[in-house]
Amino acid sequence: MNKIELKFNRVVKMIEKYPEVFTYGSGASEAAIREAEEQLNVTFPPMYRKFLETYGYVVMDEDALWGGSHQITVNIMN
Numbered sequence: 001m002n003k004i005e006l007k008f009n010r011v012v013k014m015i016e017k018y019p020e021v022f023t024y025g026s027g028a029s030e031a032a033i034r035e036a037e038e039q040l041n042v043t044f045p046p047m048y049r050k051f052l053e054t055y056g057y058v059v060m061d062e063d064a065l066w067g068g069s070h071q072i073t074v075n076i077m078n
Helices: 003-017 030-040 046-054
Strands: 022-024 057-060 064-067
Touching: 003 022, 003 046, 030 046
Parallel strands: none
Antiparallel strands: 022 057, 057 064
């Protein structure tokens, strides 16, 4: 297992252990992930794709956001 997989597994364990701290989605579809890649003109790494497929997004204490969803509005300027 590489470092990225270890970090992903650590995040999963934290979410499972402290569900009251995290808000997360139900996962993104393959089509939604491809659309995001096209809009950003990037290819996401495999582990990030797995994260998006699993959660879609994760918010912790209303301060940190990983992933994305059309249901979330994020002000990246603040």
